[in-house]
Amino acid sequence: MTSTKVELAHRASANAAALYRGRAWWVDRVAQGVVFLGGLSAIVFILSIFIFVAKEGLGFMVADLNIKEFLTSPEWRPTEDSPTYGILALMAGTASVTGLAMLIAVPFSLGAAIYIGEFATGKTREVLKVLVELLAAIPSVVWGFIGLSIMNPLIMELFDVPVGLNVLNAGVILGLMAAPIMTTIAEDALKAVPDSYREAAEALGATRWQVIFKVVLPSAKKGLVAAILLGVGRGFGETMAVLMATGHAINLPTSPFDSVCAMTATIAAELGETAQGSPHYQVLFAIGISLFLITFVINMAADVFVRGGLRMRSKKA
Amino acid sequence: MAIETKGLSLWYGDFQALFDVDLSVREGQITSMIGPSGCGKSTFLRTINRINERHSYVRTEGGVEVFGEDVMAEDVELVQVRKQIGMVFQRPNALPISIRENVLFGLKLHSTKKMSRAKQDDEVEKALRRVLLWDTVKDRLGDVATSLSLEEQQKLCIARLLPMKPRVLLMDEPCSALDPKATSAVEDLIWELRGEYTILIVTHNMAQARRASDECIFMLMGKVIEHTKTEEMFLTPGHQETADYIEGRYG
Ligand SMILES: Nc1ncnc2c1ncn2[C@@H]1O[C@H](COP(=O)(O)OP(=O)(O)OP(=O)(O)O)[C@@H](O)[C@H]1O
Numbered sequence: 267m268t269s270t271k272v273e274l275a276h277r278a279s280a281n282a283a284a285l286y287r288g289r290a291w292w293v294d295r296v297a298q299g300v301v302f303l304g305g306l307s308a309i310v311f312i313l314s315i316f317i318f319v320a321k322e323g324l325g326f327m328v329a330d331l332n333i334k335e336f337l338t339s340p341e342w343r344p345t346e347d348s349p350t351y352g353i354l355a356l357m358a359g360t361a362s363v364t365g366l367a368m369l370i371a372v373p374f375s376l377g378a379a380i381y382i383g384e385f386a387t388g389k390t391r392e393v394l395k396v397l398v399e400l401l402a403a404i405p406s407v408v409w410g411f412i413g414l415s416i417m418n419p420l421i422m423e424l425f426d427v428p429v430g431l432n433v434l435n436a437g438v439i440l441g442l443m444a445a446p447i448m449t450t451i452a453e454d455a456l457k458a459v460p461d462s463y464r465e466a467a468e469a470l471g472a473t474r475w476q477v478i479f480k481v482v483l484p485s486a487k488k489g490l491v492a493a494i495l496l497g498v499g500r501g502f503g504e505t506m507a508v509l510m511a512t513g514h515a516i517n518l519p520t521s522p523f524d525s526v527c528a529m530t531a532t533i534a535a536e537l538g539e540t541a542q543g544s545p546h547y548q549v550l551f552a553i554g555i556s557l558f559l560i561t562f563v564i565n566m567a568a569d570v571f572v573r574g575g576l577r578m579r580s581k582k583a
Numbered sequence: 584m585a586i587e588t589k590g591l592s593l594w595y596g597d598f599q600a601l602f603d604v605d606l607s608v609r610e611g612q613i614t615s616m617i618g619p620s621g622c623g624k625s626t627f628l629r630t631i632n633r634i635n636e637r638h639s640y641v642r643t644e645g646g647v648e649v650f651g652e653d654v655m656a657e658d659v660e661l662v663q664v665r666k667q668i669g670m671v672f673q674r675p676n677a678l679p680i681s682i683r684e685n686v687l688f689g690l691k692l693h694s695t696k697k698m699s700r701a702k703q704d705d706e707v708e709k710a711l712r713r714v715l716l717w718d719t720v721k722d723r724l725g726d727v728a729t730s731l732s733l734e735e736q737q738k739l740c741i742a743r744l745l746p747m748k749p750r751v752l753l754m755d756e757p758c759s760a761l762d763p764k765a766t767s768a769v770e771d772l773i774w775e776l777r778g779e780y781t782i783l784i785v786t787h788n789m790a791q792a793r794r795a796s797d798e799c800i801f802m803l804m805g806k807v808i809e810h811t812k813t814e815e816m817f818l819t820p821g822h823q824e825t826a827d828y829i830e831g832r833y834g
């Protein structure tokens with residue numbers, strides 16, 4: 267009799283305790299706060315970078331810079347008595363190198379991703395994945411060094427040209443640099459395609475290639491575009507290897523054997539030699555802002571392309 | 584005989600899933616396949632159209648003939664095998680392309696020259712009418728197929744087999760992802776297709792096997808225990824195991 271009573275009281279107090287906030291609640295609260303701060307800090311950092319770059323370059327860009335000349339003149343003469351700040355040649359340099367790099371990297375990385383994701387099995391696949399990740403970890407200065415000391419004489423000999431530091435050299439180097447990370451992202455995209463799609467297509471009589479081209483690649487389109495964009499971003503942003511392999515000569519390239527100068531490389535090479543706050547210093551920040559804008563536009567365009575493609579597909583009769 | 588297997592054994596790596604299976608499935612009938620989970624029903628079905636060979640660790644022994652032709656022969660073209668033998672899976676696996684393209688998918692794979700738009704429209708309509716889906720989807724053929732309900736997707740999965748004019752349809756628990764109402768709709772549809780196609784259907788649903796099949800195969804642990812007319816199996820099962828399973832004494 268009494269023992270039941272005691273037990274009941276016990277149970278009541280246990281129940282009562284369960285009603286109030288315990289340790290788990292506080293842990294939950296704290297974890298939530300930490301994660302929130304983490305998320306917030308990412309935004310704060312990005313905003314501050316943006317504000318810093320804008321502060322150094324935007325005022326100058328709006329007030330003093332001749333935007334038309336800036337964008338359309340190939341004359342980059344920042345240190346002369348009457349300086350001209352045209353970045354057309356720099357943009358052409360960046361674009362030509364990145365373009366060539368993508369011509370090389372896109373087929374290579376997609377091919378590698380398809381092989382690793384759809385054909386390779388077991389050990390081969392594991393080994394290849396590790397190798398690709400190792401390749402992605404090679405520092406860019408090493409690639410630049412390869413460009414300088416291996417590609418340079420090779421190009422001179424193969425094509426019989428006086429200098430081997432040019433669009434071709436930098437494009438190949440950059441393509442090789444970008445391919446591994448693009449491969450990894452593309453392979454993830456292929457892996458995310460449910461296996462039931464492949465099985466369905468195979469059961470309908472599709473060959474392996476038909477499965478890949480008609481089912482897997484279209485389903486993975488979004489991720490593949492992301493992979494390519496990452497490569498393009500890498501191309502625009504890469505500095506060291508490009509500085510070393512392009513020859514760093516201001517030039518509107520007309521052939522792959524012309525030396526060029528990239529936007530990033532120009533900033534890196536010249537920022538240290540300018541007086542802080544001088545027009546030259548500020549115009550370099552303006553180049554940085556332009557890079558920012560170009561990348562942003564490319565990302566937006568790709569986003570619209572991917573979404574537009576999906577919508578069209580669901581509307582088309 | 585539509586399907587005939589002789590001494591069919593199958594291994595997943597070291598694990599043997601089918602033991603010496605001899606079966607003949609009659610043309611133009613619905614044959615149901617029952618048995619406890621893991622007894623090898625799906626494996627058997629997946630051997631007929633050789634889709635099991637997707638896994639590199641699968642090894643098969645014995646013969647499979649479909650309408651007298653050796654499916655396992657070395658010089659057989661898988662594409663042709665799968666054109667003749669359609670398969671419906673447990674989970675509806677409509678492709679993430681438009682409804683129309685789903686129906687035309689197989690056909691386009693197999694036709695060497697381009698079909699006229701009118702011919703394509705015709706095929707789509709015929710197939711979708713056949714599975715009683717035309718009226719529901721005719722105004723949204725361009726929608727992504729995965730936006731349909733599961734019942735509609737499963738019907739679409741059947742519809743997309745038809746333009747290829749298969750002779751055999753393999754169905755692996757085609758209703759198990761569906762609610763009772765959808766199940767009965769799909770079941771009706773399968774019954775509709777009887778005669779025109781030879782249908783081999785795996786089911787866990789005794790009532791379904793009983794009302795919707797001509798013959799019935801009972802499997803246990805990778806072996807065929809019994810294969811008779813459906814009524815016979817349910818009225819006078821020839822083996823104790825069969826009786827036990829039918830009466831629900833197995834898992
Ligand atoms: N891909 C696979 N790899 C290895 N073993 C497998 C594979 N598929 C099936 N098995 C094994 O083979 C045996 C038969 O499986 P199967 O899927 O054919 O059974 P089932 O009768 O269809 O069962 P269920 O009614 O649950 O669908 C099971 O023991 C299963 O674990």
Ligand SMILES: [Mg+2]
Nearest residue numbers: 624625626755
């Ligand atoms: Mg199964």
